[in-house]
């Protein structure tokens with residue numbers, strides 16, 4: 001990664017009382033890069049995403065988004081970030097476009113510019129015809145697409161996807177993954193895709209394995225398989241996260 005990373009996490013730690021949820025976590029996402037953050041339950045993925053999206057402050061370490069330190073330039077840094085959270089957050093009684101308009105206003109977008117951005121994102125995801133329907137009328141897969149469109153309305157450089165495929169059927173899962181890969185290719189967005197589903201990491205540029213608050217490995221999917229001497233990515237992930245010990249990153 002020659003140029004400055006879009007997302008730069010350095011030695012970040014976070015505890016809940018005596019429990020260390022993250023312990024010296026470092027990772028980077030570059031322009032046009034899809035990085036899969038793989039971790040079993042309790043690895044610390046949600047905690048990391050809460051820190052990255054400004055909901056909590058890290059106990060130690062630094063987070064830079066688009067070169068801006070989250071601690072000292074929070075508003076400007078968060079303006080460069082789009083997030084799809086694990087828990088659905090659409091207002092189901094509002095129309096699809098109205099959900100996006102609400103988000104656009106939070107980012108200071110209004111009037112014609114907001115309308116154009118909303119129309120463009122819904123059209124890109126094949127949802128233009130559904131814009132006036134209540135979100136409740138959409139399938140689970142399409143609701144997630146609306147959340148993706150919403151995360152992109154303000155044209156962020158970095159996109160965080162936190163277990164975004166939870167609850168979706170296989171076809172919808174694949175579709176969402178393909179939509180995000182297409183976005184990386186067409187716009188150069190940097191994506192951090194958190195999941196415990198190993199198959200979602202197969203097409204990633206890099207994989208970061210997080211376990212019990214530590215980064216155990218960073219590299220390409222092929223490098224992870226080779227590092228573990230495993231038959232495939234799933235076997236490598238299982239091998240790496242089977243115990244509580246630390247491995248070389």
Ligand SMILES: Nc1ncnc2c1ncn2[C@@H]1O[C@H](COP(=O)(O)OP(=O)(O)OP(=O)(O)O)[C@@H](O)[C@H]1O
Pocket residue numbers: 016019020021039040041042043044045046047048196
């Ligand atoms: N609010 C909290 N108070 C106390 N402990 C917490 C809290 N939130 C998370 N933890 C603990 O921190 C650790 C990391 O949890 P976190 O939810 O970040 O992991 P995760 O990788 O997102 O897991 P999952 O996939 O199960 O959501 C776990 O041991 C969890 O029990």
